[in-house]
Amino acid sequence: MKKTSFLLILPTAIFGAILLYIVFYNVAISFTNWSLLHPIPSFSGISSYANVIHSFYFPTSLIHSLELSGSAVIFGNILGIGIAGLLYFLSSNKARTFFLSIIILPLAISMAVNALIWLWLYNYNLGVNWLFLRLGLPYVPWLTSTSMMMPSIIIIAIWAYTGLPALFYLASFLGIDKSIIEAARLDGASSFKILRKILIPNSANGFIVSTALLFLFTFRIFSIPYILSGGPTNIFMQTLVVFSYYLFTTEFFAQASALSTIIILIATAIVIPYALYGIKRWIKK
Amino acid sequence: MIQLDDITKRYGSKVILNGVTEKIETGEFFVILGPSGAGKSTLLKVFAGIEKLDKGKIIVDGKDITNLPPEKRNVAMVFQNYALYPNMSVYDNIAFPLKVRRLSKNKIDEKVRNVAKLLGISDILNMNVTKISGGQQQRVAIARAIVREPSFYLLDEPLSNLDARVRFVARGELKRIQKELNGTFIYVTHDQKEAMSLADRVAVLHNGNFEQVGKPMDLYEFPKTRWIGEFIGDFPMNFLPGKELGLEEGIEIGFRPEWIKEGGELKGTVESVEVLGENVYAFCTVKDYRITILVRKTVDVGDEITFGVTKFRKFRDGKLLE
Numbered sequence: 001m002k003k004t005s006f007l008l009i010l011p012t013a014i015f016g017a018i019l020l021y022i023v024f025y026n027v028a029i030s031f032t033n034w035s036l037l038h039p040i041p042s043f044s045g046i047s048s049y050a051n052v053i054h055s056f057y058f059p060t061s062l063i064h065s066l067e068l069s070g071s072a073v074i075f076g077n078i079l080g081i082g083i084a085g086l087l088y089f090l091s092s093n094k095a096r097t098f099f100l101s102i103i104i105l106p107l108a109i110s111m112a113v114n115a116l117i118w119l120w121l122y123n124y125n126l127g128v129n130w131l132f133l134r135l136g137l138p139y140v141p142w143l144t145s146t147s148m149m150m151p152s153i154i155i156i157a158i159w160a161y162t163g164l165p166a167l168f169y170l171a172s173f174l175g176i177d178k179s180i181i182e183a184a185r186l187d188g189a190s191s192f193k194i195l196r197k198i199l200i201p202n203s204a205n206g207f208i209v210s211t212a213l214l215f216l217f218t219f220r221i222f223s224i225p226y227i228l229s230g231g232p233t234n235i236f237m238q239t240l241v242v243f244s245y246y247l248f249t250t251e252f253f254a255q256a257s258a259l260s261t262i263i264i265l266i267a268t269a270i271v272i273p274y275a276l277y278g279i280k281r282w283i284k285k
Numbered sequence: 286m287i288q289l290d291d292i293t294k295r296y297g298s299k300v301i302l303n304g305v306t307e308k309i310e311t312g313e314f315f316v317i318l319g320p321s322g323a324g325k326s327t328l329l330k331v332f333a334g335i336e337k338l339d340k341g342k343i344i345v346d347g348k349d350i351t352n353l354p355p356e357k358r359n360v361a362m363v364f365q366n367y368a369l370y371p372n373m374s375v376y377d378n379i380a381f382p383l384k385v386r387r388l389s390k391n392k393i394d395e396k397v398r399n400v401a402k403l404l405g406i407s408d409i410l411n412m413n414v415t416k417i418s419g420g421q422q423q424r425v426a427i428a429r430a431i432v433r434e435p436s437f438y439l440l441d442e443p444l445s446n447l448d449a450r451v452r453f454v455a456r457g458e459l460k461r462i463q464k465e466l467n468g469t470f471i472y473v474t475h476d477q478k479e480a481m482s483l484a485d486r487v488a489v490l491h492n493g494n495f496e497q498v499g500k501p502m503d504l505y506e507f508p509k510t511r512w513i514g515e516f517i518g519d520f521p522m523n524f525l526p527g528k529e530l531g532l533e534e535g536i537e538i539g540f541r542p543e544w545i546k547e548g549g550e551l552k553g554t555v556e557s558v559e560v561l562g563e564n565v566y567a568f569c570t571v572k573d574y575r576i577t578i579l580v581r582k583t584v585d586v587g588d589e590i591t592f593g594v595t596k597f598r599k600f601r602d603g604k605l606l607e
Contacts, residue, residue, distance in 0.1 A: 182335050183368035185355040187382035187429070197381070201372035 023264065030257035041254065048258040052247070058259075060235055061243040064150055065219060068239060071154045072161060072218040073211050079158065080165025080210055085195045087166070088173045100170065104163030111160065115227035118156045119143075122228070143228060149236045153225055157218050164217070165210035172206030173199045208278035212271050219267055240266075286311055286346060287332075287437060287469065293340035294327055301327050303493030304341070309437075309471065311346075314463050316472045318480040319490035320516070325473040328490065329439050332471060334358050345436055361430035362439040366446065367422045369414040375401075375425050376410040382433040400432045403462070420451045427462065437469035444479060456482060477517055481505075489513055505541075511603040514539050520566060520577045529572070530594065536606070540597040542566055543579040549593020555584050 030048055034041035052058055083103055090096045106114060121127035122142035129139045142152045176199065184194045222241045229237035232246035240263050247256035292305040301324040309315045319325050330336040332343065334355035342351045350358050361382075369378050376397060383393045401407045404424045409417055414425060423443055430438055444452045444459070460483055463470050474480055480487045481501040488498040497509040508514035514522030520542050527536035529551070553569030553576055560566075565580050569590060578592055599606040 177366065177368065179364045179366060179368040180370060182330075182333070182355070183362065183364060183429075184370070184381070185335070186333055186358075186360060186362050187433070188356045188385045189381075190356070193385060198370055198372070 026257050027261050029254055030261050032254050034254040034257075036251035044254070048254040049262070052255045052258050052262070055255075057235060057238060057243050057246075061238045061240050064225075064237070065239040065241070067150055068154055068157060068221070068225075069215050069218045072157045073214045075154075075158050076162055076165045076214040077207065077210055079162045080169050080206075081195075081200060083162065083166040084169035084173055084206075085191075085199065087170050088195075088199065089191045100163075100167065103166050106160045107163050109160075111221065111223040112227060114156060114160050115224045118152075118224075119228060122152055146236045149229070149234075153228060153237060156224050156228075157221060160224075161214055161217055164213055165206070168210045168213075169203055169206040172203035176202050205278060205281060208274060208281070212274045212278065216267060216271055219263070287471075288344040289341070290344065291341040292328070292331060292338060292343070294324070294331060294336060295339050300493050302331070305490075305494055307488060307495055307498060309469060311469050312467045314460070314470045314472065314483055314485045316474060316480040316484035316487045317490055318474060318477055318487050321475055323490045324493055325475070325490055326441055329362070329441050329471070329473050332437075332439050333360055333362050359433075359436045360439060361433065361435035361437075362441065363423075363426045363430050363443045365442045367426040367443075369422060369425055369429075371413075371415050373414065374410070375406065375412055375414055375417065378414055378425055379410075379428045379432050382429065386433070396432055397428075400428045403431070403465070404428050419447055420455060423447060423455060427459075431462070431466065431468075437471060440470060440472040442474050442476075443472075445474070445476070459483065489516065491516075507598065507605060508539070509605050511537070511539065511600055514598075514600075523574075523576045523578075524600070525571070525574055525576070527599070530597075532599070535601060537600040537603075538594070538597040539600055540594050542577045544594060544596040545578050545592045546595050547580060547582075547590075547592055549591055551593065552589065552591050553578075555586055555588045555590055557586060558584060 029041070031043060031045065032041035033044035033047065087096050087099055090099070123129070124139065124141065124144060128142070132139060141148055143149060180198065181194060184198055189197065220241055221239070222245070225237045225239050225242050226232060226245070229242070232238065232242045232249065238246070240259065244256050244259040244263065247259060287309040289305050289307045289309075292302050293300070294302040305328065317325050317328060327336060331338060334350070334353060334357075338351060342349060344350070345358075370381060373381065379397045379400060380393050383396060388396075397410070398407065401410055404427060406421060406424050406428060409421060414422060417425070423446075426443065440459075444455050447455055456479060472480075472483060481504075484501055486498060487501055487504055488495040489504065490496070491512060497504060497513050499507075504513065504517050508517060508522060511522075511524060514524070518541065522539045522541055524537050524539050527533060527538050530538060532538065551571055553567075553571040555567045555569050556575075557568045558565060559568070565582070565584065567578055567580050567584050567590060569576050569578065578590075580590070580592075584590060
């Protein structure tokens with residue numbers, strides 16, 4: 001029994017070791033001064049971290065990243081619950097599968113392609129504005145006004161990732177004993193009331209998984225802000241990941257590594273307790 | 286009064302209910318008995334409105350409810366697994382149907398506390414429903430059904446998840462509650478002991494139809510068909526060709542294990558023995574027929590035994606005569 005369990009964890013152990021090696025290598029570089037000016041890296045303590053944090057771009061890109069992930073978590077959950085609720089109360093299983101596949105379709109498309117599609121949709125004269133003109137709505141300066149740049153990115157992220165919470169909430173809803181829903185119907189509850197009083201309160205697992213994944217996926221998102229901004233120097237769309245890439249392209253290797261480490265730490269700090277709690281709940285069931 | 290008129294339900298080409306027709310009186314404890322897979326739960330869901338009918342009508346107190354959705358039927362159901370709302374306390378579970386109806390807070394509180402008193406669960410009202418025992422969960426489920434005073438109650442094997450001792454007590458309790466409320470209970474079970482001890486009338490569901498509807502004792506004494514004779518009773522009714530007792534050709538006789546006297550014209554060999562307290566049931570073969578009889582003395586496997594039939598029913602083609 002011991003031998004077989006050892007064999008089973010072997011692949012995971014190997015990949016884990018490689019991953020950890022890369023992460024620690026990255027951490028090791030972050031404590032040096034490696035850059036264009038110092039081609040031969042030498043240990044320099046936390047100076048790279050200090051330089052990154054005190055740079056002008058760090059606070060703005062951190063705020064942008066948190067804005068993006070926070071909005072994705074909030075709106076993703078709300079939309080996910082709404083969509084899962086609508087799908088749950090469809091009486092036909094075929095229709096449910098059909099609509100669900102449409103909603104998770106954006107997940108299957110490469111984020112770079114998503115970004116290009118939306119670059120067109122956000123064109124000032126074509127795309128969404130073309131539709132707005134026909135509907136008598138005012139033009140929106142999607143990518144041309146600095147105040148609309150982050151919201152534009154957030155909309156894409158939500159559009160791309162809402163399928164995920166919808167899927168997890170639907171799975172949670174369908175996991176609830178059918179007779180409980182029948183009992184609520186007999187008690188006189190409407191579909192909306194059943195959603196609010198029974199389906200949502202009993203879907204804590206769906207909430208935990210959705211929130212953790214929405215945060216992670218949007219926090220590390222790169223292609224969308226990179227492509228929509230036209231490059232890593234547009235600070236109005238610069239997220240932490242894009243900033244890290246910018247430091248790398250300008251050959252501040254140690255600072256790029258330091259920023260990557262900070263990104264990993266933030267993501268870990270938020271996601272790991274969540275994931276542990278979620279797994280514990282799941283196993284208890 | 287509830288009238289069922291030609292209730293028909295199919296799943297694909299499989300006919301589950303095949304023209305069930307019956308009248309259930311107000312205040313009656315009506316038990317639907319049948320083996321697993323006979324369509325009992327489907328029939329209950331038809332009453333509730335969860336399952337749509339292919340044909341037929343349900344009329345309650347002169348009002349046709351066939352096409353009403355579940356929430357408009359004013360029917361309460363107690364589910365086999367109780368179907369309590371796991372995110373709510375006992376109090377909130379019982380109050381849920383009232384809250385949905387937008388009753389005032391005081392009115393809800395009064396009703397919930399009255400029902401809790403009736404069922405003896407006043408002291409667990411603030412507990413979470415997942416933290417209480419099976420017996421208590423069952424009472425909460427019944428309380429939730431009672432609290433909104435429905436026109437009738439549906440119970441889907443509500444005692445089957447309880448252990449034997451608790452079930453026995455709960456059975457008596459259920460009957461007491463039904464009498465106190467004078468409610469119409471439609472109760473589904475596969476356990477004939479439960480059916481016999483609870484019911485005013487029992488309907489036996491077989492092949493998608495009520496094969497026999499009657500008082501518990503009538504079912505035992507006068508089974509309408511051979512199938513019912515074999516289904517009802519701790520041991521199936523015994524059947525022998527009539528000519529063994531000198532009756533005309535084509536007639537079968539059916540008799541219960543206790544409808545015999547020891548010593549008589551029939552002779553059997555004991556194959557196995559079951560002792561239930563003072564009663565000894567001997568499973569014998571009589572000329573290739575398997576017969577179960579109740580004997581007063583100790584018998585052993587391999588013994589020869591003679592007996593006579595003191596009481597019997599006549600059947601032709603599997604149907605009761607007279």
